[in-house]
Amino acid sequence: MIQMTLIQIDNYGPWTVTPTPRRESDLQILQAELYADLQRQFAAKQGLVFFMRFDNMLAISNGMDMEDHLRIQESIGNRYPITVSMGVGTAQTPYDAQRKATRALQSHGGAQSEDRKEVLAIDALADDEGFVQIAHIDINGITETLTDTMPAYDTSFVVNRVQHFLMKKLIKKGSLLFFIGGDNFMSPCNGLAPEGLLKIINEIKDEINIALKAGIGKAPTAEKAANLADLALEEIRGGFTYDLVHLMKE
Amino acid sequence: MIQMTLIQIDNYGPWTVTPTPRRESDLQILQAELYADLQRQFAAKQGLVFFMRFDNMLAISNGMDMEDHLRIQESIGNRYPITVSMGVGTAQTPYDAQRKATRALQSHGGAQSEDRKEVLAIDALADDEGFVQIAHIDINGITETLTDTMPAYDTSFVVNRVQHFLMKKLIKKGSLLFFIGGDNFMSPCNGLAPEGLLKIINEIKDEINIALKAGIGKAPTAEKAANLADLALEEIRGGFTYDLVHLMKE
Amino acid sequence: MIQMTLIQIDNYGPWTVTPTPRRESDLQILQAELYADLQRQFAAKQGLVFFMRFDNMLAISNGMDMEDHLRIQESIGNRYPITVSMGVGTAQTPYDAQRKATRALQSHGGAQSEDRKEVLAIDALADDEGFVQIAHIDINGITETLTDTMPAYDTSFVVNRVQHFLMKKLIKKGSLLFFIGGDNFMSPCNGLAPEGLLKIINEIKDEINIALKAGIGKAPTAEKAANLADLALEEIRGGFTYDLVHLMKE
Amino acid sequence: MIQMTLIQIDNYGPWTVTPTPRRESDLQILQAELYADLQRQFAAKQGLVFFMRFDNMLAISNGMDMEDHLRIQESIGNRYPITVSMGVGTAQTPYDAQRKATRALQSHGGAQSEDRKEVLAIDALADDEGFVQIAHIDINGITETLTDTMPAYDTSFVVNRVQHFLMKKLIKKGSLLFFIGGDNFMSPCNGLAPEGLLKIINEIKDEINIALKAGIGKAPTAEKAANLADLALEEIRGGFTYDLVHLMKE
Ligand SMILES: Nc1nc2c(ncn2[C@@H]2O[C@H](COP(=O)(O)OP(=O)(O)OP(=O)(O)O)[C@@H](O)[C@H]2O)c(=O)[nH]1
Ligand SMILES: Nc1nc2c(ncn2[C@@H]2O[C@H](COP(=O)(O)OP(=O)(O)OP(=O)(O)O)[C@@H](O)[C@H]2O)c(=O)[nH]1
Ligand SMILES: Nc1nc2c(ncn2[C@@H]2O[C@H](COP(=O)(O)OP(=O)(O)OP(=O)(O)O)[C@@H](O)[C@H]2O)c(=O)[nH]1
Ligand SMILES: Nc1nc2c(ncn2[C@@H]2O[C@H](COP(=O)(O)OP(=O)(O)OP(=O)(O)O)[C@@H](O)[C@H]2O)c(=O)[nH]1
Ligand SMILES: [Ca+2]
Ligand SMILES: [Ca+2]
Ligand SMILES: [Ca+2]
Ligand SMILES: [Ca+2]
Incomplete structure (x- = not known):
């Protein structure tokens, strides 16, 4: 919960x-x-x-x-x-x-x-069994392909487009999506399996040709879940996993 | 400029x-x-x-x-x-x-x-002839139709959708669009005629059934232009003009 | 402690x-x-x-x-x-x-x-027996006698002088004194009896003719102690006690 | 003015x-x-x-x-x-x-x-002839003699004492004194000659044995005056002048 x-x-x-x-x-x-x-x-x-x-x-x-x-x-x-x-x-x-x-x-x-x-x-508070699952979703290589080459507004236009697509797909899974600055999004996503998120990322690659990666964290609090998601993202960035979606738990 | x-x-x-x-x-x-x-x-x-x-x-x-x-x-x-x-x-x-x-x-x-x-x-600074044109665009009656009746995330989903449509249409006119909170957007829009913006607003009404209104301000600085845009918006809100787009100059 | x-x-x-x-x-x-x-x-x-x-x-x-x-x-x-x-x-x-x-x-x-x-x-953390005693010390009627009649700097000069006298007297009791704005001071004062503080307040009245009052709070945390001190000060202000120093505990 | x-x-x-x-x-x-x-x-x-x-x-x-x-x-x-x-x-x-x-x-x-x-x-605004004179007064070697050796409160006690003495002496010259953090004071002091300030600094050395130095700046605005005062203070700190009070103008 x-x-x-x-x-x-x-x-x-x-x-x-x-x-x-x-x-x-x-x-x-x-x-x-x-x-x-x-x-x-x-x-x-x-x-x-x-x-x-x-x-x-x-x-x-x-x-x-x-x-x-x-x-x-x-x-x-x-x-x-x-x-x-x-x-x-x-x-x-x-x-x-x-x-x-x-x-x-x-x-x-x-x-x-x-x-x-x-x-x-x-309405109700979560009990001790409650947990938080957060995905930290990030665009690959935005600096080289967009920030350093395109007009600043065009880059933000692309980021907004990605947001729009992610929102539309995630809401069907009961997951939310928030822009957190740069080329980063956070998705509270309890109940979404890593494979489900991978499928969405693949679809977006096909549909608008933007490559994403996502670290997922699962923990009793938002802070810990977000931190694990960050670490999972760094694993992908560092090449320690081939997957575009990587989950870490407490 | x-x-x-x-x-x-x-x-x-x-x-x-x-x-x-x-x-x-x-x-x-x-x-x-x-x-x-x-x-x-x-x-x-x-x-x-x-x-x-x-x-x-x-x-x-x-x-x-x-x-x-x-x-x-x-x-x-x-x-x-x-x-x-x-x-x-x-x-x-x-x-x-x-x-x-x-x-x-x-x-x-x-x-x-x-x-x-x-x-x-x-690259270059504007000279004394320079001016700023800003449109303050707002969703009609969002409080009643969305904020007070729909889940909060759904409302923000709608707002994001409106943003996406506005961005796509305005960029073709050389105008930008920024979300400024609530159900509000500001568009730096030098070179865009009020009729051009009205056409966009009408299209959005047709395409996604969201009613917008816009005040436009034109002045030597961003602050004054934004302020005039706000006043123009209040004219519409107050029923002092029938138009959905209203322009005020210094 | x-x-x-x-x-x-x-x-x-x-x-x-x-x-x-x-x-x-x-x-x-x-x-x-x-x-x-x-x-x-x-x-x-x-x-x-x-x-x-x-x-x-x-x-x-x-x-x-x-x-x-x-x-x-x-x-x-x-x-x-x-x-x-x-x-x-x-x-x-x-x-x-x-x-x-x-x-x-x-x-x-x-x-x-x-x-x-x-x-x-x-060096060491306080255990569960630990507690905080705080005095909230305030100048009587500063608005009428000083703020509204004297030059602003002269008023602050007086406040600084009171601070100096309070610091000198309190340090001998192992108590500290901090200016917190306006005509207010807070004194962490574990170990100081209300009578001890009253004596100091009386001395200051004699020496520099400034009338003070003080609420004291005693509680497990600084927040609660400060809050009780405030309430004690309001008791004096409201005339519910004749004393110039009033203590409230949890 | x-x-x-x-x-x-x-x-x-x-x-x-x-x-x-x-x-x-x-x-x-x-x-x-x-x-x-x-x-x-x-x-x-x-x-x-x-x-x-x-x-x-x-x-x-x-x-x-x-x-x-x-x-x-x-x-x-x-x-x-x-x-x-x-x-x-x-x-x-x-x-x-x-x-x-x-x-x-x-x-x-x-x-x-x-x-x-x-x-x-x-009441009145200053005209173009107006100027600001500010002294930036600082305690010599407070880090070694106090901050790193005495209890933190004792150091602040000394600083407060210095403030009290400076205030008392400067007000007679029509100058103000404000604590700005650390071991630093700023004195708006139009009309005070560098010699007058030097005399005060010498008196404080005699009376409470605290060594001060002061940079003075004179300029059309507070920002420039404060900046010049800082530079003058650095001249003293760097040993480029033997005086304990040093004035710089635009
Ligand atoms: N809020 C937030 N923003 C971040 C974080 N990490 C990066 N960013 C933002 O994302 C922008 C792009 O940085 P990166 O994602 O490292 O750059 P990149 O070129 O896309 O490189 P790769 O993602 O490694 O392919 C930065 O300017 C930051 O604004 C984060 O943890 N939180
Ligand atoms: N940044 C910004 N936000 C505003 C401004 N005015 C309103 N808002 C935001 O917009 C939200 C909705 O307010 P309104 O637009 O007044 O409400 P409404 O129900 O849509 O009513 P109408 O626009 O009058 O039809 C508010 O909660 C604010 O967050 C503004 O001038 N600037
Ligand atoms: N930090 C802080 N400042 C306060 C507090 N209460 C009052 N002040 C400040 O003290 C100033 C003087 O307010 P009072 O003490 O109410 O005024 P007074 O004229 O001295 O009246 P009495 O104390 O009732 O005799 C205010 O402008 C505030 O700056 C407080 O709880 N905390
Ligand atoms: N507000 C403000 N504080 C300063 C400034 N410079 C130093 N300080 C403060 O003064 C403290 C002491 O620093 P110094 O004055 O450099 O140290 P010191 O040991 O006294 O050394 P000398 O003055 O060089 O003899 C610092 O921790 C800062 O808090 C300044 O320009 N403005
Ligand atoms: Ca990235
Ligand atoms: Ca609205
Ligand atoms: Ca008071
Ligand atoms: Ca110093």
């Missing part, structure tokens, strides 16, 4: 244009710092946050309880002009976990409701 | 895995804080940065000269474990400006070269 | 002037952000950091073990151009705890040694 | 305890980040901020006009749970400049007034 937390800024849309539209640079700074801040606080509990849409973020939160979530909400409320609400869900797949987390939060009111503020809606 | 700056972290890929893969949460915090920091410094000169791939960011920098860029590079070098190089280009369209900015930087060495460090490569 | 951690930037002096003196604003931002960052990470473990000299900070760290300290050092090393070493000491009084923490670190090399880097030197 | 800006958090005292005392670690993070943020924004205009009491900061702002101050206030208001008011004053000495800045702000209401919010009160 994987546990996911949806973090949503309360009534953010109206705030951004009240009384007149706030300077976009300020909104960008606010969003990036809020994300960095939440990341630091979830990381202190071995969780991992994905920025997603910035006003709505998803985190893997196995090992974190109600108290941990409340502390973070309070700390944000003390230091930002906005507050955040959270929903927590647990399921066999990341897709279902975020679905339950979302529903739990939605049942307390809409994202632009004026009444909903700093809600913490927990 | 629009002036664009490519900001690239020097030799970042190798650094992230030396001596062993660095904790992903730390990389995420580093990237988000670097972006927020650059945004603040460009904003002080009325520029605007887009995070793009985080290790490669694009900024609109009309009005900023060599000295301004050098100061920012030095300040980043003083406070982060990494350094940044920059390329600056100017052209009739944003696409061409970033292409020239990229080429200027690439000519000084690759992104993972060990020798290239804190390079500032200026 | 109170546990204290000395955090020292490695070889910082030389770095600030290499190759030429770095811009002072950058150093100030670096120091303030490093402090805020450490505070957030210690707070996630119920610790509390005092900025002291910024290149040397002292933290109360009861409840934090070797692993907790190592994680923080690694995270700083991943995101800043500098690294930090730490010493940890435990004793009956805060003064002795920081003395042991300092000595533990000093035995591994000097603050400007080129060889010493990211050292963690633990 | 030197221009100084007083930055004051609006109605901060009551906010820190409403509805119950906020977590001290959160307040510390808020204060440090606010200071770093203001520093970055003033630095973009060649100004320099001193944290002073954190809820009341003083900045040297020669070269900054009304528009520059308004932008900063707006940006803070967009990203923090609190707002700031400012007063600006100009005079022959830094002491008088901050006095005028304070009075200008005080005339708009008290620091804990519920009505005063985001006020900008400008």
